[in-house]
Amino acid sequence: MNTLREMRECGQLCDALIKCDGGEFQVHRAIMSACSPYFRALFTNSMNDDDNRTQRDYVIPGVDAEMLAIIIEFAYTRICCITESTVQRLLAAADQLNIMGVVRECCDFINDRIDATNCFSIRSFARAYFCKGLERRAHSYIMKNFPEIAERNDEYLELSTDELHELIDSDELNVRNEEICFLAIVRWIDHDAEARKQYIAKLLGTVRLGLLDANYFVEKVKCHPYVKDNEDCRTLVIETIKFLYDLGLSLQDGKEDKESESVLIESPLAKPRVPHEIMFAIGGWSGGSPTNLLEAYDTRADRWVKVDTVDEIGPRAYHGSVVLDKRIYIIGGFDGVEYFNSVRVFDPANKTYQEVAPMNSRRCYVSVAQVDNYIYAMGGFDGHSRLNTAERYNPTTNQWSIIAPMHYQRSDACATVMGNKIYMTGGFNGQECLLTSEYYDPETETWTVIAPMRNRRSGVSCIAYHNCLYVLGGFNGISRMCTVERWSPQTNSWTSVPDMYTPRSNFAVEIIDDMIFVVGGFNGVTTIYHVECYDEAANEWYEATDMSVFRSALSVCVVNDLPNVYDYIHKDREKLVDEKVKLNRATPRSP
16 A cells, blocks of 8 residues: 555556545556445446547546645545544544545544543534434433533524423433523523523423422522513422422421322422433441442432342452443452452443453452553552552453552551552551651652551541532441541641541542442441432532442442443332322331
8 A cells, every 4th residue: 555655656657636626636446445345335436438438537526635635645545634622623534535434534533632621513514414322422422411511602602492401300310400401491582582581481391390309499490580480380390399398398397198109209390300321339247257249329319229140259348449431340358268369340331241350469448440441459468467569450461460568557458549659548557557648649659658647547448529528437446437527638648528427437438429428338237238429519418318228348439421320320200209208107216
């Protein structure tokens, strides 16, 4: 091909001259025909026609010389020179000439540049040229990042009423709460209020009003001028008020009016949307022995779903888990007899397990993290000693390699990643619970000690959240704690955060829906299944639905955008309100 390219540039053995607006190019018919059905038809049809058998010049309408030069270069080299200033014109020309290789490269180029400011125009562009893959990716980006887009994207304001209705009505719209949808509608109407406020009733019907806080609905939605002044909204407002009123009575007073219950059960006002991220709870210690139970948390429905697929190799506890390429790596641990150096990988898309290379050391009470597509395993207990060693896994080579050791021996510690650095907090060194913390920088391959925590913590959890390091719970050598403290990298100092409701050690922590979730653990008396979450904006903890089984020494991790997300969400979504009411009535109330 390089030789043919050189021959084309020298005009040797070229048998066609392609002319376009602004230029002409000598080419070999066979090369261009192999690259494009368009050129193959153009050249072969003329050769089959006796009147045009000797034709050598061909005019290509609607394509400028710059784009045709790039396309011809691709035909000879399979290299496509794409820039942000040429990609749209190039894709249009490649689509016209049926050069699907260039179309794909243009789509990939655009796909890598989808962001909150251009996603709608890219989706429209993809639709215009029937680039279904690019259209799906742009649409998925819109659905996943809708809160940010609705707040600051100017293209969003130019959507038609039907486009906005279809968007907000979708079950797959990724919103933490329905207030976001209502405010997005108001922003869209505000852009041209006189022309658009007439559509408020149609658009308000796409909001899951039954999921709104009752006070918010009455004070912000019902009383909003667009809603209050529109007669068509009256019926929807009355239905929502009745729904929220009946729900409040059912939850607070145990009301058992059959007519009200029917309204609650059948109403579409409170059907939760489909989450874009699923939190998995893996293994742990339950009922005096380890378990291999796998549960998935549906954050929109606030429900745990039992996953039927379990690891046939057996249960494990005191392990770590990380997510890489939508697969869950389950690292180290203990089954009551054996201390593991093995690593199991669960693929939630295919629901399969496989084993990868084992670690160099056995590690129970291990701390794990993932940075730049490498997995790190640090500290732990090998059955004899508390470890300060650490190692790194390369999934490309399927190999573990030793990295610099920590300053302290740590088992039952916790690791998290912030600013591309791995932070290790607390733990147990075989003699005492630790209050020290340190971080590893993969670029310099060194560990650095930071300011000590205010409390000694073993069986601790830590998480990076809003550019700070949060350390939660644990055992201080005397009791299980519910205290939380936060470290700021700017000041290298620790400050207190509101306590959790439940003291716990050996529990799991993750970020989902921009909140810190803590799951399970041991409260000093018994293993628990309680789940709670912290919202920094409100600076408060909230109770979430408990797991189906009590367990400690588990791990949790979050997987985004699973293709089979419906396999891991609560099935009877329309009946969730009914479940909530029945659960509330079955729960004993304090006098």
